[in-house]
Amino acid sequence: MFTAICFINGAAIIFLIDFIIHKISPEIDHELNIDKINTFSQTFSEIDSKYGSNLVQVQTSHGKKDGFGDVTTKRTLNRMGILTALAIGIHNLPEGVATYTGAVNDTKLGIALAIAIALHNIPEGIAVATPIYFATGSKFKALRWTFISALAEPFGGTIGWLINSDGLNANVNGIMFGLVAGMMVTISIKELIPTAHRFCPSRD
Template sequence: MVASGDVGVAFAMVCGAGAASSLGASCVFAVKVASPRVLAIALGFAAGVMIYVVFAEILSQNAIDSFQDAGYSGNAAYRLATACFFGGMLATAALEALAPAEVVAVLQSDPHTRDLLRMSIVTGLAIALHNVPEGLATFVGALEDSEVGASIAVAIAIHNIPEGICVAMPIYYATGSKWKAFFWGSLTGLAEPLGGLLGYLVLSKEEPLSFGIVFSLVAGMMVFVSFKELLPSAFRFDAIDRVVSTSVIVGMAVMAASLLLFTL
């Protein structure tokens, strides 16, 4: 059974990850935005953390164990977890299909074009849309294991910082208002608690089958976000791969070390 305190901690982690969008949006108050190299390192590290925790913990253990607790055999549990894993990828891809590709490319647009404000709003909606499964992933991970949840929350938070920049900067150039840019850049992070709420509604019944399905779906969502969002964004800031691949490996190593600590 999941204690109410655990639910509170999980929601707190989700809200903390979402609030990182405000950190990125605050760039409009600074003279210089974070350097491309730092952003590339942060995004690569986040991808490494998320990819490793999916295959070492969430999918291979939590999801399959939940299906077995629901009465399925080991082979059946593996098949179900695999099917739901790719189902999570397909679900996230469907959300992505509703959003345009200008999430980062919009920053390369002429800030004086008449369409900049419209593109800024669309970008914000697109980012908010794909933040929903990220919030779900953070909540589910934290509910199962607070240490794992904290690692996912940090990875998502790192990812949300440049997203806040992507929304705030074009709105600032379009309106000339730093506060409007900060407000809308921060608002995209509110989609994270929405994803956490969806996770709570599904898992509140305390059924092992529900846990198995959600863990597997979330694992697919996390891997999709890593390969479709984090890594491409990282390589945009580091096209010749000076730091991205190394950062991915370091992220995996740090996540592995944190999980190994619990086996001692």
């Protein structure tokens, strides 16, 4: 019974995080979709081919691009990228805890979780970097925010380590695994499986 309660609480934590993220940034679509990423890229390609040299690419004193489009467009894209980075960072925190906890119990399980989550994070990185790059024209700034959002997972792993720093207490271990099981089942159903389905060419 206690294990089931921990499992349910783990699932509830993920739903609570998603709810908070949507409240903070309701304009951002957190359902990352390869079709939307491709559409986003195609839109900028069409703008470039249509306007050519008329596309605003202001040069700074350092000779670098200062983004694409007018000031309003750049501000909107920059805000969207930063909010996406923060949202993904918050969402990745329990994934770090889950990966650490799984690896402590079974190294193969930890590796499998790490690979699955890493693959899932690729489109998330694109979703963060693309708008920031087009807003600022700076690859460094785009990579910086992508890196910041990615730090959440090792930070989550550190939290897992601190909880178990005095050794694997049976009660703490049971609670952790119950919570993590609920988190990972929810993440798998809400995130990993849908992402795999979207990226599958046959969609079967």
